[in-house]
Amino acid sequence: MSGIKASIAPVPTANDFLDIVLSKTQRKTPTVVHPGWKITRIRSFYSRKVMFTKDTFNEKLDAILSDFPIMDNLHPFISSLLNVLYDKNHYKLALGQLNTARHLIEQVAKDYVRLIKFGDSLYRCKQLKRAAMGRMATIMRRQKDPLAYLEQVRQHMSRLPSIDPSTRTLLICGYPNVGKSSFINKVTRADVDVQPYAFTTKSLFVGHMDYKYLRWQVIDTPGILDHPLEEMNTIEMQSITALAHLRSAVLYFMDLSEQCGYTIEAQVQLFNSIKPLFANKPTILAINKIDVMRLDQLDPERAALVRSIVEESEGKVKMVELSTYTEEGVMDVRNLACDTLLASRIETKMKGTKINSVLNRVHVAQPKARDDVERKPFVPEAIASGERKKFDLNDPERRRTEKDEQEENGGAGVFNIDLKRNYMLENDEWKYDVIPEIHEGKNIADFVDPDILEKLEALEREEEKLEAEGFYGDSDDEGSMLDEEEEAIRSAAAAIRSRQERAKALSQDKNKNKHLSQVPRKFQNRTLSQMAERMTAIGVDPSSVMARAELLAKAKGLSGKRKRGGDEDDEEQMDEVDSEEAWEDEAEESMDVDEDEDAGSSRRKARKSNEGSRAIVSSGVTTRLRSSTTALTNKSGGRISARAGPARVPARDRSSMGLRNSEQRDKSIRLHELSIRDRNREAKAGESDRKIKEKKPKWLFAGKRGKGTASHR
Amino acid sequence: MPQNEYIEEHQRRHGKRLDHEERMRKRAAREVHKASAVAQKTIGLKAKMLNKKRRAEKIQMKKTLKAHEERDVKKATTSSDPDTALPTYLLDREGQKDAKALSSAVKERRKDKAARYSVPLPQVRGIAEDEAFKVIKTGKRKQKGWKRMVTKPTFVGESFTRKPPKLERFVRPMGLRYKKAHITHPELKASFNLPIVSVKKNPQSPLYTQLGVLTKGTIIEVNVSELGMTTTTGKVVWGKYAQVTNNPENDGCVNGVLLMSS
Numbered sequence: 001m002s003g004i005k006a007s008i009a010p011v012p013t014a015n016d017f018l019d020i021v022l023s024k025t026q027r028k029t030p031t032v033v034h035p036g037w038k039i040t041r042i043r044s045f046y047s048r049k050v051m052f053t054k055d056t057f058n059e060k061l062d063a064i065l066s067d068f069p070i071m072d073n074l075h076p077f078i079s080s081l082l083n084v085l086y087d088k089n090h091y092k093l094a095l096g097q098l099n100t101a102r103h104l105i106e107q108v109a110k111d112y113v114r115l116i117k118f119g120d121s122l123y124r125c126k127q128l129k130r131a132a133m134g135r136m137a138t139i140m141r142r143q144k145d146p147l148a149y150l151e152q153v154r155q156h157m158s159r160l161p162s163i164d165p166s167t168r169t170l171l172i173c174g175y176p177n178v179g180k181s182s183f184i185n186k187v188t189r190a191d192v193d194v195q196p197y198a199f200t201t202k203s204l205f206v207g208h209m210d211y212k213y214l215r216w217q218v219i220d221t222p223g224i225l226d227h228p229l230e231e232m233n234t235i236e237m238q239s240i241t242a243l244a245h246l247r248s249a250v251l252y253f254m255d256l257s258e259q260c261g262y263t264i265e266a267q268v269q270l271f272n273s274i275k276p277l278f279a280n281k282p283t284i285l286a287i288n289k290i291d292v293m294r295l296d297q298l299d300p301e302r303a304a305l306v307r308s309i310v311e312e313s314e315g316k317v318k319m320v321e322l323s324t325y326t327e328e329g330v331m332d333v334r335n336l337a338c339d340t341l342l343a344s345r346i347e348t349k350m351k352g353t354k355i356n357s358v359l360n361r362v363h364v365a366q367p368k369a370r371d372d373v374e375r376k377p378f379v380p381e382a383i384a385s386g387e388r389k390k391f392d393l394n395d396p397e398r399r400r401t402e403k404d405e406q407e408e409n410g411g412a413g414v415f416n417i418d419l420k421r422n423y424m425l426e427n428d429e430w431k432y433d434v435i436p437e438i439h440e441g442k443n444i445a446d447f448v449d450p451d452i453l454e455k456l457e458a459l460e461r462e463e464e465k466l467e468a469e470g471f472y473g474d475s476d477d478e479g480s481m482l483d484e485e486e487e488a489i490r491s492a493a494a495a496i497r498s499r500q501e502r503a504k505a506l507s508q509d510k511n512k513n514k515h516l517s518q519v520p521r522k523f524q525n526r527t528l529s530q531m532a533e534r535m536t537a538i539g540v541d542p543s544s545v546m547a548r549a550e551l552l553a554k555a556k557g558l559s560g561k562r563k564r565g566g567d568e569d570d571e572e573q574m575d576e577v578d579s580e581e582a583w584e585d586e587a588e589e590s591m592d593v594d595e596d597e598d599a600g601s602s603r604r605k606a607r608k609s610n611e612g613s614r615a616i617v618s619s620g621v622t623t624r625l626r627s628s629t630t631a632l633t634n635k636s637g638g639r640i641s642a643r644a645g646p647a648r649v650p651a652r653d654r655s656s657m658g659l660r661n662s663e664q665r666d667k668s669i670r671l672h673e674l675s676i677r678d679r680n681r682e683a684k685a686g687e688s689d690r691k692i693k694e695k696k697p698k699w700l701f702a703g704k705r706g707k708g709t710a711s712h713r
Numbered sequence: 714m715p716q717n718e719y720i721e722e723h724q725r726r727h728g729k730r731l732d733h734e735e736r737m738r739k740r741a742a743r744e745v746h747k748a749s750a751v752a753q754k755t756i757g758l759k760a761k762m763l764n765k766k767r768r769a770e771k772i773q774m775k776k777t778l779k780a781h782e783e784r785d786v787k788k789a790t791t792s793s794d795p796d797t798a799l800p801t802y803l804l805d806r807e808g809q810k811d812a813k814a815l816s817s818a819v820k821e822r823r824k825d826k827a828a829r830y831s832v833p834l835p836q837v838r839g840i841a842e843d844e845a846f847k848v849i850k851t852g853k854r855k856q857k858g859w860k861r862m863v864t865k866p867t868f869v870g871e872s873f874t875r876k877p878p879k880l881e882r883f884v885r886p887m888g889l890r891y892k893k894a895h896i897t898h899p900e901l902k903a904s905f906n907l908p909i910v911s912v913k914k915n916p917q918s919p920l921y922t923q924l925g926v927l928t929k930g931t932i933i934e935v936n937v938s939e940l941g942m943t944t945t946t947g948k949v950v951w952g953k954y955a956q957v958t959n960n961p962e963n964d965g966c967v968n969g970v971l972l973m974s975s
């Protein structure tokens with residue numbers, strides 16, 4: 001038993017429906033197709049369109065079908081109200097037609113998708129798609145009338161008053177013009193139109209009111225005329241529906257003044273003819289317009305006729321008089337109606353079987369007395385005896401309040417009462433001490449420690465004790481006691497520490513310099529003297545290694561060289577040794593295929609060519625050499641490597657060609673450096689820098705071949 | 714909570730806005746400008762549709778205007794139905810009109826006679842075999858190509874049973890078989906969905922006729938018993954010829970026109 005949906009989506013007209021669906025197909029399916037495509041692709045392109053259109057139709061029609069309520073599933077009242085208003089058959093037919101349209105469209109889509117499978121060209125597939133959509137459109141266009149009808153129903157339905165069929169309801173009925181709408185306007189906020197002619201109210205109106213902290217629903221109905229049910233029109237049928245299906249209190253309104261245009265006899269007659277609808281409902285006979293005509297003022301015959309209603313009902317119908325004009329008795333009528341309805345609802349509930357399941361669970365606890373002591377509620381003496389004076393503003397002896405003080409001194413906003421006066425502190429002098437909340441950037445509340453003084457005292461006592469024991473006494477006497485031994489230890493420790501520091505820095509540097517290019521070890525410039533230095537530094541005696549190196553150098557036939565460079569100092573000699581050694585090595589390597597006898601002469605030749613320029617020579621010990629003379633490794637297993645240099649040396653040094661002497665050469669270098677200085681300072685690109693003249697050459701990016709994924713371009 | 718006809722109720726109680734009429738008039742006057750703005754802005758398919766709609770509207774409007782104008786213009790009273798009786802010397806004009814009608818009737822009859830031997834679609838486009846038939850490769854190695862599939866819609870009689878695959882040279886797929894056709898009765902100007910009885914003749918070739926291929930221009934026999942037609946002797950006609958007027962392979966249905974002469 002569900003109600004009507006609060007808001008049903010608008011139902012488009014048939015033409016709009018088509019536009020919506022077809023433009024959705026156009027928007028949501030691909031639109032580009034080429035006759036050159038594989039036929040299967042073309043077919044699926046078009047069958048997709050057909051299927052998509054079908055789906056959209058389906059979805060839209062489904063939405064409509066599910067939005068509109070199914071009359072049989074509604075509450076009988078709502079169902080028959082809708083029947084009265086929209087005609088159940090018509091309504092069902094309209095929905096049924098949409099449903100069949102949906103099935104037909106599905107069928108068409110199925111057929112045409114099957115036909116498209118046999119399409120042998122783009123043209124044929126397209127024609128079939130076109131035909132399919134055309135047929136769907138035709139089916140939909142035939143639904144013009146059901147759609148229009150449903151849209152009207154929707155609009156009307158959205159304006160129906162929301163009547164809750166199961167809540168407490170007062171139902172007002174009677175002849176037209178007897179003052180029903182006037183009454184509902186008086187008791188609720190429903191703003192129903194009141195006019196002095198019949199059928200002002202053409203449909204049900206609902207209003208709400210509160211009584212006994214409960215929410216009541218009052219329903220105003222259109223007037224009913226006294227004729228058979230078949231002859232009643234839609235307006236009257238709404239009242240009858242409400243009377244028939246709502247469990248409510250019925251207020252039957254009568255107008256004894258006959259201002260309404262209907263005689264009292266007719267009104268009584270109507271009551272009698274619709275009486276079956278009042279069965280099992282508390283009924284009130286409300287006699288309206290008593291400002292004009294009361295029951296007492298009526299001639300006895302007709303009064304008896306009216307009273308007969310009450311008498312015949314054997315107490316089920318209660319009669320009250322009211323006037324909505326003077327508002328006399330309006331509230332009485334309302335209260336009586338509500339009370340009787342409430343009573344009858346409770347009664348029916350009590351009669352039903354459901355109540356038992358509730359009553360079984362109800363239990364009222366009554367505590368048992370555990371002893372004879374009487375425990376009365378406590379009332380303070382002063383109050384019980386009535387001694388306490390009541391507060392009186394004008395009493396001169398009453399206690400002065402802070403508020404009084406404030407008023408005396410100019411009132412709120414001008415004078416503020418002294419809040420600090422009533423502080424409860426150890427010492428009253430502290431009351432007005434200024435305590436900053438924040439002191440030196442710190443919230444002092446964080447540092448408040450109630451035991452701080454005790455702690456401080458304890459600390460001081462401990463300090464005193466330590467001093468007395470001489471704990472701090474003779475620290476400065478020992479300063480001069482450092483002896484030599486200790487000195488040595490310290491210096492060693494310092495050295496270790498500094499070494500650690502350096503190692504640390506080095507390793508950190510390693511991390512730092514990861515992205516920088518590093519000269520390979522092979523090309524690093526290292527000399528024998530450097531090695532010796534390092535060895536001494538780590539505490540190894542290098543003398544034997546050096547001696548061996550010299551020996552080796554001599555063995556390689558470098559003695560002549562030494563004679564030549566006699567005035568040079570040792571280290572330079574060593575350099576030369578290394579360089580020569582390396583050179584030799586290089587030469588040997590390059591002449592690997594040749595016989596060994598030639599090596600010497602070729603070596604000499606190479607040396608000659610290199611004269612004048614200081615040879616930059618590669619590492620002295622190559623693998624091959626080492627394999628023959630293992631003695632070249634030192635104690636620690638490291639390689640005795642000398643200065644590194646390029647593996648290949650040009651046959652002629654062109655940098656010095658055409659220059660008369662070294663002065664001229666220096667000058668040329670200086671001039672060159674000068675010429676590039678400005679440019680270098682501004683970090684400009686020079687001739688030798690890599691340059692891409694055109695980033696996007698036309699030939700690479702233009703043409704028919706698209707972006708160019710082909711690897712051969 | 715507003716309920717029932719609350720808008721009308723409000724208007725009844727408080728009236729409309731004072732400038733309501735003015736606003737309505739202005740809105741109506743603006744409408745054309747708005748429509749024009751929309752018409753100028755739309756492009757593509759939307760524009761096409763809009764233009765079509767506008768064109769139809771304009772034609773309708775012109776027609777109604779013309780109708781109104783015609784009503785307004787005072788025409789010289791025609792002699793067709795004069796209020797008073799015509800003098801005898803003027804009667805022959807009437808006769809002339811009749812004569813014209815007579816001659817057109819004769820012409821009509823002549824045309825009818827010719828129509829006996831003509832069909833609505835006297836000429837059709839030729840359909841090559843490789844358009845109508847698809848070669849199906851058969852054999853274990855798919856090297857044989859003697860089997861054909863008909864790619865046009867066909868009519869296949871109810872009693873037809875397929876030959877064994879080895880002997881079946883022409884396959885008519887189930888998806889392209891039709892049993893019914895939408896036939897228009899040219900005099901009643903109404904169409905009926907009638908069952909096809911047989912294919913009388915396919916103008917393309919006798920082979921197509923044999924296979925029951927339905928192409929444009931094909932003469933088919935349809936069951937017209939639903940229409941309740943009778944011969945001059947009073948017998949009920951149940952089979953009648955009709956010509957296919959559409960391309961069934963494009964439209965997914967068979968449309969035709971009844972040949973009244975048959």
Ligand SMILES: Nc1nc2c(ncn2[C@@H]2O[C@H](COP(=O)(O)OP(=O)(O)O)[C@@H](O)[C@H]2O)c(=O)[nH]1
Pocket residue numbers: 175176177178179180181182183193194195196197198199200201223288289290291292322323324325326
């Ligand atoms: N004198 C008098 N007139 C009343 C009273 N109640 C309603 N009327 C008038 O009766 C007419 C019809 O009232 P209305 O509420 O529209 O009756 P409805 O058709 O039953 O809803 C209006 O002109 C009211 O002014 C009443 O208590 N005294």
Ligand SMILES: [Mg+2]
Pocket residue numbers: 177180181182193194200201222
């Ligand atoms: Mg009313």
